Amino acid sequence: MHTDAATKLEFAVQMNCESCVKAVRAALQGVQGVHSVEVDLAHEQVLVESTLTSQEVQTLIESTGRHAVLKGMGTTGQDLGAAVAILDGAHSIKGVIRFLQISPEHCLIDGTVDGLEPGLHGLHVHELGDLTLGCLSCGEHFNPFKKQHGAPEDLERHVGDLGNILAGPDGRASFRLEDSQLKVWDIIGRSLVVSSGEDDLGKGGHPLSKETGNSGERLACGIIARSAGLFKNPKQICACDGVTLWEERARTVSGLKQKETKTPFANL
Structure with missing residues (x-):
């Protein structure tokens, strides 16, 4: 289900002067869904408490002409775990979906997927984190209790x-969703898949309705990996190849190779 639960988003933002700070504050303050804004020029950090998606907040920050990278997300309570899936698929489909356990009973799913055909697309966690055959090797829907396929609100x-x-x-x-059955600690190492068609939520009467929601082929997928919570990602240079945080971001965006849109691509 959609959620109005506020989360804190920690961004690294390229800033070098007080006018940068003022521009970022002006872009965020007063926007519906933005509850608070803290800007730290010395550490080039912006902390936003919001009910907007992380991509919406990033777009607001980058409307000032400054690059931003989401480094962590969390709540004011205990750190219960966070994860991320980087989706890749046919027809230049790309996406970033983050999972945050906001309480023992509720998981927040915050994501952006680009390159889809307009309309509804099924979203499912699959049992295997195996991409050796692309999305075909992800296994079936994650179903530890051996139940039939249904809607998120169904028991x-x-x-x-x-x-x-x-x-x-x-x-x-x-999108920004909240789920009462998904737990971050159960899905790390599994996969997330976006389907070509609408999930009928088990109510379509098709032979596949109670298995997959008859949502069509698997368009894009990615392995769900552990990710940083608030203030737990100090990275400025990527240890794997020595590039800076900003070089890594530029490379991610340029590597998408899809048609231009009026909004920034989903990115790290």
């Missing part, structure tokens, strides 16, 4: 059943 559903995401005319689906 009778796979744990991995996250319903549908809606792509707009520009091919972007940006």
Whole structure:
């Protein structure tokens, strides 16, 4: 289900003067869904408490002409775990979906997927983190309790059943969901898959309705990996190849190789 739970988003933002600080504050303050803004020029850090998606907040920051990278997300309570899936698929489909355990009972799913056909697309956690055959080797829906496929609000559903995401005319689906069955600690190492069609939530009457929601082929997928919570990602230079945080971001965006849109690509 959609959620109004506020989370804190920690961004690294390229800033070198007080005018930068003022510009970032002006872009965020007063926006519906933004509850508070803290800007630290010395550490080039912006902390935003918001009910908007992380991509929406990043777009607001980058509307000032400054690059931003989301370094962590969390709540004011105990750190219960966070994870991220970087999706890749046919037809230049790319996406970043983050999972945050905001309480023992509730998991927040915050994501953006680009390159989709406009309309509804099924979103599911699959049992295996195996991409050797692309999305085909991800296994079936994560279903530890051996139930039939259903809607996120149903008691009778796979744990991995996250319903549908809606792509707009520009091919972007940006969403923020809350789920009561998904637990971050259970899904790390598994995979997330976006389907070509709408999930009928087990109510379509098709032979596949109670198995997959008859949502079509697997369009894009990615392994769910552990990620940083608030203030737990100090990285400025990537240890694997020595590039800076900003070089890494530029390389991620340029590597998407898809048609231009009026909004920034989903990125790290």
